Amino acid sequence: MKDSIIIAIPSHPKYLSVVRAVTGKMGELCDIDESGIEDMKLAVDEACTNVIKHAYKGDVSRKIVLKYKITRKAFKVSIEDSGIKARIDLLKGRNLNEIRPGGLGIHLIRRVFDVLAFDEREKNGNRLVLIKYLKGKK
């Protein structure tokens, strides 16, 4: 099994629902259970939200490219932007015991995906790679 699709959305929050819908449908192709799909939709939404907030500083006229790839062993999605380079400290998130708005998104991504990494080869913008290994799949 090998499926891949690419979608490009404007960096406007109204398109996050489209990202969630596509992520959900791709999750269904992997036979991921309903709860797992909901978690993945949230995680990919959070990654795109971070792009809008941090890489594009709220500019809704830019572009986000999502590349989904499903193999027998993994569900992979990369999220590409042409905005400000991500700071590595954004990958840490806030201490969950510290109650304040913000800093939660990265935890919601890490909770679902086994791999979360920025592709350092990108000279301009960011390419965030998220991989979830499909346990029990051959």
Add this chain to the structure above:
Amino acid sequence: MNIDIADYKGQKIVAISGEIDMYSSPELREQMMVLIKKKISPLFVDFKGVSYIDSSGIATFVEGLKCMKRYGGRLQFFGIPLGIMEIFRFSKLDRVFEIYGNIDDAINS
């Protein structure tokens, strides 16, 4: 997302339905802040119709709670669906927000 503000037994209830995300949370914030500026307390939030919430939505409630605490207000949630409750637990916010099964439990607390 749809927000319906209603009175129930003399209390203000904010009933939300649909998806709370980065797109819809500014409207939620605006409507909550109107009530918070009036120092409404307790303020009840009905989650029964909420199908999705992301960190932007959660941040809106954290901010609301912080504002309410300045005047000793109480923000009380009820009817939270299981999947959304799991997110509150994961983010340890189930210890921060007052969460009840239904409106009457919340009112009687």
